[in-house]
Amino acid sequence: MLTILFDGVAYGMLLFVLACxxxxxxxxxxxxxxAHGAFAMAGGYVSALMLNRWGVPFVATLPFAFIIPAxxxxxxxxxxxxxxxGRSHLDQVLxxxxxxxxxxxxxxxxxxxxxxxIRLPAWLQxxxxxxxxxxxxxxxxxIAICAVLVIAIQLVLTKTRFGSRLRxxxxxxxxxRGLGINVNGIFAATFAVGSGLAGLGGALGAEILxxxxxxxxxxxxxxxxxxxxGGTSGIVGPFVASLIxxxxxxxxxxxxxxxxxxxxxxxxxxxxxxxxxGLFARAR
Amino acid sequence: MPAEAGSRSPVEAGLRHRPRWRWxxxxxxxxxxGSFFLTSDKHLLVSEIAILALFALSLDLxxxxxxxxxxxxxxxxxLGAYVAGLLAKHGxxxxxxxxxxxxxxxxxxxxxxxxxxxxxxxxxxxxxxLGVALVFGEIANQAAWLTGGADGLQGITMGPVLxxxxxxxxxxxxxxxxxxxxxxLFLLARRVVHSPFGLSIMAIRDNPLRARAVxxxxxRRLVAIYTMAAAYAGVAGALLAQTTQFVxxxxxxxxxxxxxxxxxxxxxxxxxxxxLIGAVVFKLLQDAFATLTPQYWLFWIxxxxxxxxxxxxxxxxxxxxGVLGRIFGRLGLPGRRVAPLAGGEPRP
Numbered sequence: 017m018l019t020i021l022f023d024g025v026a027y028g029m030l031l032f033v034l035a036c037x038x039x040x041x042x043x044x045x046x047x048x049x050x051a052h053g054a055f056a057m058a059g060g061y062v063s064a065l066m067l068n069r070w071g072v073p074f075v076a077t078l079p080f081a082f083i084i085p086a087x088x089x090x091x092x093x094x095x096x097x098x099x100x101x102g103r104s105h106l107d108q109v110l111x112x113x114x115x116x117x118x119x120x121x122x123x124x125x126x127x128x129x130x131x132x133x134i135r136l137p138a139w140l141q142x143x144x145x146x147x148x149x150x151x152x153x154x155x156x157x158x159i160a161i162c163a164v165l166v167i168a169i170q171l172v173l174t175k176t177r178f179g180s181r182l183r184x185x186x187x188x189x190x191x192x193r194g195l196g197i198n199v200n201g202i203f204a205a206t207f208a209v210g211s212g213l214a215g216l217g218g219a220l221g222a223e224i225l226x227x228x229x230x231x232x233x234x235x236x237x238x239x240x241x242x243x244x245x246g247g248t249s250g251i252v253g254p255f256v257a258s259l260i261x262x263x264x265x266x267x268x269x270x271x272x273x274x275x276x277x278x279x280x281x282x283x284x285x286x287x288x289x290x291x292x293x294g295l296f297a298r299a300r
Numbered sequence: 301m302p303a304e305a306g307s308r309s310p311v312e313a314g315l316r317h318r319p320r321w322r323w324x325x326x327x328x329x330x331x332x333x334g335s336f337f338l339t340s341d342k343h344l345l346v347s348e349i350a351i352l353a354l355f356a357l358s359l360d361l362x363x364x365x366x367x368x369x370x371x372x373x374x375x376x377x378x379l380g381a382y383v384a385g386l387l388a389k390h391g392x393x394x395x396x397x398x399x400x401x402x403x404x405x406x407x408x409x410x411x412x413x414x415x416x417x418x419x420x421x422x423x424x425x426x427x428x429x430l431g432v433a434l435v436f437g438e439i440a441n442q443a444a445w446l447t448g449g450a451d452g453l454q455g456i457t458m459g460p461v462l463x464x465x466x467x468x469x470x471x472x473x474x475x476x477x478x479x480x481x482x483x484x485l486f487l488l489a490r491r492v493v494h495s496p497f498g499l500s501i502m503a504i505r506d507n508p509l510r511a512r513a514v515x516x517x518x519x520r521r522l523v524a525i526y527t528m529a530a531a532y533a534g535v536a537g538a539l540l541a542q543t544t545q546f547v548x549x550x551x552x553x554x555x556x557x558x559x560x561x562x563x564x565x566x567x568x569x570x571x572x573x574x575x576l577i578g579a580v581v582f583k584l585l586q587d588a589f590a591t592l593t594p595q596y597w598l599f600w601i602x603x604x605x606x607x608x609x610x611x612x613x614x615x616x617x618x619x620x621x622g623v624l625g626r627i628f629g630r631l632g633l634p635g636r637r638v639a640p641l642a643g644g645e646p647r648p
Binding site for chain 1: 369371416419422423424426427428430431432434435438439442554555558561562565596597598599601602603604605606608609610
């Protein structure tokens with residue numbers, strides 16, 4: 017029972033790291049980026065390739081799993097996404113679905129359609145028993161990393177100058193520009209960090225979620241659930257939402273496997289219908 | 301009467317002018333039916349096009365006319381396909397019966413889910429429609445005793461259409477059957493969108509607030525058009541099941557809905573022919589690319605989507621309209637106005 021809870025928390029934390037970039041682009045920048053999962057997949061593949069082909073230790077691959085998707089995100093943001101900020105949601109959806117399709121096919125072409133495996137180092141494998149609860153070492157590792165990230169992101173958004181500039185740029189880009197804030201630069205940096213975090217999440221989660229070319233499509237809905245259910249006014253909402261989703265999903269798969277993904281989809285629809293602006297958001 | 305015609309207001313004249321058949325439309329349908337005699341080896345392709353066109357027509361009703369962005373229209377296609385497939389499998393092999401049953405089932409599902417779609421703005425709608433499609437897919441996956449699950453629904457045997465025309469291996473019957481169904485449903489849709497009902501739907505798309513102010517029952521109209529579109533998608537699904545005699549979980553997959561939007565974007569939404577033209581282009585492209593790189597077709601779809609959006613959908617369709625306009629005269633609406641696809645612009 018507690019083990020399930022623990023696994024659920026780890027899963028939820030992972031989802032949060034994967035989705036928080038989307039929470040920022042969708043929530044704060046109001047851009048529907050369905051291609052977010054593609055960055056996560058990029059991170060996962062970076063990690064898997066470095067590990068399996070060049071024998072780099074798993075933990076050492078993680079920074080690259082952050083940096084490379086962040087760089088890709090930065091380039092794409094500057095070249096393509098930037099044209100679409102002002103466009104309709106439908107345009108953004110079409111565009112990002114296009115990117116997803118291209119990434120799926122490109123990865124399939126480059127690395128084949130099979131699952132990629134990430135072999136964990138020995139010190140992360142296995143379980144230990146703490147106070148009668150079976151605790152997976154790797155999942156504890158994920159929880160630790162994600163907890164640090166969550167706190168860091170929250171602090172950056174609320175306490176730093178960059179955070180307040182970002183919030184200002186989102187609330188009213190024109191006025192923010194007038195005050196001398198480099199809105200475009202801030203958006204680009206935010207987008208890059210969000211993509212990087214997704215990549216990190218992809219690398220961390222490859223062992224739990226699996227990693228193959230269809231990753232962006234399979235998990236797109238999870239990211240969207242986190243963001244839409246959590247609301248888009250900050251990152252606390254998405255964080256709580258991803259924990260709920262993680263626990264619900266793990267528990268659902270354990271106790272009522274027949275219903276599978278059914279539970280969370282239904283949950284999402286119900287939440288959206290009752291509270292279209294998200295569970296934790298104030299209506300604007 | 302002719303004397304009065306001069307005194308009509310331009311608006312009234314425009315409204316009276318719109319529903320009239322133009323010769324280009326006649327040419328279009330003659331060509332469509334002519335395909336039966338011209339292409340002896342492409343019957344199956346043409347029937348696939350006709351089915352996709354019907355499906356796109358269905359999305360056009362809600363996206364192009366009502367401005368509802370849906371990412372989960374495949375839910376109704378899949379439902380229709382399974383209903384028709386199951387009917388045929390369990391003895392009721394008459395295709396028309398399957399069509400009616402599929403339309404009814406999909407309409408019921410559309411009616412039920414339309415209330416979910418009414419809530420919220422674009423983004424919520426996207427999510428809800430996507431969620432509905434996922435739930436349907438999950439149901440079909442889990443109810444393996446009924447649907448065959450991941451193996452697909454096998455053992456469908458279709459009776460002859462109207463008891464007269466057997467489905468043959470070359471797809472001649474399928475070709476004629478799908479085209480005729482498409483044509484009849486197209487006529488119905490055409491009649492509907494030019495009726496006062498259709499005009500009120502467009503008013504809602506352009507400005508829901510104002511539409512409500514002039515007394516249009518916004519929610520009821522949206523429920524009605526959504527239900528109708530769902531029924532159309534159900535018929536398309538039934539045609540798919542009947543002509544291929546197989547239904548798999550693929551009919552409910554996300555890429556169906558995404559492809560469909562692409563079809564409509566290619567053809568342009570909001571004038572009914574967009575879906576039909578888009579379906580022709582899409583299937584021919586797919587046919588061409590499939591012979592080159594069958595696996596990576598997805599990549600090219602993605603590329604087309606990205607380029608279309610970056611270059612600007614409106615600009616492309618306007619340009620295309622301009623060219624077509626010069627060649628054929630105006631094909632679509634008078635005034636060459638391309639409807640803004642979906643109420644994407646943020647509303648106050």
